[in-house]
Amino acid sequence: xxxxxxxxxxxxxxxxxxxxxxxxxxxxxxxxxxxxxxxxxxxxxxxxxxxxxxxxxxxxxxxxxxxxxxxxxxxxxxxxxxxxxxxxxxxxxxxxxxxxxxxxxxxxxxxxxxxxxxxxxxxxxxxxxxxxxxxxxxxxxxxxxxxxxxxxxxxxxxxxxxxxxxxxxxxxxxxxxxxxxxxxxxxxxxxxxxxxxxxxxxxxxxxxxxxxxxxxxxxxxxxxxxxxxxxxxxxxxxxxxxxxxxxxxxxxxxxxxxxxxxxxxxxxxxxxxxxxxxxxxxxxxxxxxxxxxxxxxxxxxx
Numbered sequence: 001x002x003x004x005x006x007x008x009x010x011x012x013x014x015x016x017x018x019x020x021x022x023x024x025x026x027x028x029x030x031x032x033x034x035x036x037x038x039x040x041x042x043x044x045x046x047x048x049x050x051x052x053x054x055x056x057x058x059x060x061x062x063x064x065x066x067x068x069x070x071x072x073x074x075x076x077x078x079x080x081x082x083x084x085x086x087x088x089x090x091x092x093x094x095x096x097x098x099x100x101x102x103x104x105x106x107x108x109x110x111x112x113x114x115x116x117x118x119x120x121x122x123x124x125x126x127x128x129x130x131x132x133x134x135x136x137x138x139x140x141x142x143x144x145x146x147x148x149x150x151x152x153x154x155x156x157x158x159x160x161x162x163x164x165x166x167x168x169x170x171x172x173x174x175x176x177x178x179x180x181x182x183x184x185x186x187x188x189x190x191x192x193x194x195x196x197x198x199x200x201x202x203x204x205x206x207x208x209x210x211x212x213x214x215x216x217x218x219x220x221x222x223x224x225x226x227x228x229x230x231x232x233x234x235x236x237x238x239x240x241x242x243x244x245x246x247x248x249x250x251x252x253x254x255x256x257x258x259x260x261x262x263x264x265x266x267x268x269x270x271x272x273x274x275x276x277x278x279x280x281x282x283x284x285x286x287x288x289x290x291x292x293x294x295x296x297x298x299x300x301x302x
Contacts, residue, residue, distance in 0.1 A: 004279035008190040011272040030189035031276040034257030037188040042237035046218030053149040057084040072121035078107040086138040087236040092126035095135035106136040143184040199272030223253040260285035
């Protein structure tokens with residue numbers, strides 16, 4: 001069978017019960033997570049709040065983002081953009097990755113010299129909070145806020161406050177752009193087993209080996225729907241994706257990335273599923289959901 005899966009892992013009741021790698025991929029290889037990195041950044045933001053680096057997600061971004069500041073398309077609405085607007089993709093900036101005409105579409109921005117300045121200089125097309133449009137650059141602004149408020153690069157912050165406690169040390173940060181990319185703009189590369197640890201952390205509401213890594217309150221808040229994007233419930237950089245089993249709807253807390261990178265957490269079944277793949281910019285990257293629905297979930301007994 002031809003497919004573009006690179007790995008499939010399944011954890012049930014804290015036990016790894018399935019682990020498969022395909023083609024030349026293996027357990028020790030950090031995989032480009034693409035937008036699954038966003039959901040991990042959401043955890044990092046929760047930690048930044050817990051540690052007191054950030055007071056409140058309802059604060060305007062200019063409280064923390066001191067450099068750069070908007071220079072073009074100045075608009076009073078820009079001063080009202082909050083961290084929460086970045087988390088829910090509702091900043092009002094002309095930024096929509098799924099619209100090639102959007103000035104803030106990620107592939108366009110990747111060609112620019114200064115991503116932060118360019119993003120802050122985008123025109124406003126909406127009042128902040130009015131409408132959610134998938135915007136990667138907003139998440140990069142949010143990451144820069146974590147960095148500037150803590151005085152650490154996102155790599156240092158993640159290592160210190162998240163990865164060290166979870167025993168995650170085989171990670172790298174990179175990008176497909178051939179230009180020099182700022183630290184806050186880089187994506188995570190992580191092994192499938194370490195992705196499963198992130199899933200377990202969500203399942204256990206922020207606790208790991210008896211230590212509260214990120215507050216339970218943040219995990220609950222950040223994985224509860226706040227808006228919709230393309231008709232699907234969207235939280236703070238996490239999706240709530242439904243599955244149907246025996247005519248019953250089961251909600252998953254899911255991190256998704258282009259090409260088939262998924263961390264799928266189903267709390268009521270105590271399940272974490274991880275997929276990596278190479279089906280970039282293709283509907284084939286949805287194969288994981290068919291496998292979950294038709295093979296994995298029916299085979300699991302609660």
